[in-house]
Amino acid sequence: MTLQATLTRAMPVPEPIGSGVAATVADDIRKAGRLLPPKELEDALRTAGFARYHIHHPFHKLMNAGELTKGQMQAWALNRYCYQSAIPKKDAIILSRSEDPEFRREWRKRIADHDGEDGAAIDGGIKRWLKLAEGLDLDLQMVQSRRYALPATRFAVGAYIDLVASSSILVAVASSLTELFSPIAIGERVPAMLARYAYINEDTLSYFTPRLHQAPRDAEHALSLVTRWADTPDKQADAIEALLAKCDILWAMLDALHSAYVTPGAIPPGAFIPPPLQE
């Protein structure tokens, strides 16, 4: 099945709910002290998380509308590399915090997905992200150095690492639940990018193809753990807040890109400067 064909099966995009609603859900659970049944907790996670998912960010909307310059696309790919390359480290921290070999075996797949495997037919996610960067004519050494990324990108990624390292394993796993919405983002982004940016082709976007089955597999696993582990109202509220904290991280990365590369003249000192005259 081609990437395009796969994507036509992606879920439709629901309307976002108002901001601020999400935090209140966790507050309400904590205050009421009533344990939600698993299905209600799942609904609360889906609703609260999707409302704050970065799919609604102006920068993604510009990207999907075909309105970003090549320089802005480069800045996105270069910054997002910092996030992509930190994922296996984040997952290794989670692995290191579990006593349960069954959990670790399942969670280890995430590391393999991003770091790749010897003799595998397809590269790991990090290499595939570099393919995207290469397709955008970025110098790969520059990308891999992470030195020209926005400081705010590095800080947001550091906050993600810190969240999984210093919180409960429930919170660490719940923070991964943004994967629930990832097929929606990919379903919007890939066809839009193929249609609206002449220099982008299916090969450049190969990162996203396996994510369409990896992300739902991972999200389902994490969701089953979170609904099982969150066995008090406080833990249920913790899980929702963890998902929102992760949404904040993804949102802040796009805020930083938008602020630096959409507003003229606002690139922080030392960060990547797109080459002139690229459209």
Next chain:
Amino acid sequence: MTLQATLTRAMPVPEPIGSGVAATVADDIRKAGRLLPPKELEDALRTAGFARYHIHHPFHKLMNAGELTKGQMQAWALNRYCYQSAIPKKDAIILSRSEDPEFRREWRKRIADHDGEDGAAIDGGIKRWLKLAEGLDLDLQMVQSRRYALPATRFAVGAYIDLVASSSILVAVASSLTELFSPIAIGERVPAMLARYAYINEDTLSYFTPRLHQAPRDAEHALSLVTRWADTPDKQADAIEALLAKCDILWAMLDALHSAYVTPGAIPPGAFIPPPLQE
């Protein structure tokens, strides 16, 4: 001496040098492998650091020009509280990493400056910052919860904590050297705020008065340690990069404020929303 009179003695503001120059200084030192004499290292730190200091940020320029709304000033004070309240924690980490009672005795003054002392004539810096927040009609519980701060602010503060906790003590101390330039920022900001915002008075700005002697005392101590401890070219380069990393943290905090509160409609979900019709 009144605050205004003290400030007339503040240093004039030199022109910033071009971006990117600073990183190159550390690169050059590392590459050349030549140990700079202490005075040259000090000059390199002052030049590279000042070029990237947040005094040059558009948000500070708007503030000093009297062009921020009261809501934008509130957002600044509310977000900056996250930074102010983390300073004693940051300094306690540095304290915990030293084996030297003499160093710890000197460095401990920083904690006392911000947390205050029993029976002292003036409050600590955190309380004085809350006075500023109160003068701007902010609800202090909301400020102290840090919950309505921009996620990017919290991530930048977290990166500062992480920097001092996980790097060498040389790097931790060198990252404090932004204090070298703090009297310049205060010297610009305080008279501008008093002149251009009707609702701000000297009492509201009492945070800044003791900083005018505390910051130079602290910066001098840190500078003498850094120039002594950085006894290889690599360590000298580390020290410069630490100062730049700290400049990035301060800059990113203003980027986040500028992006959220100067651009219409760009406040991230869940963050502080200024009350309407405040000018």
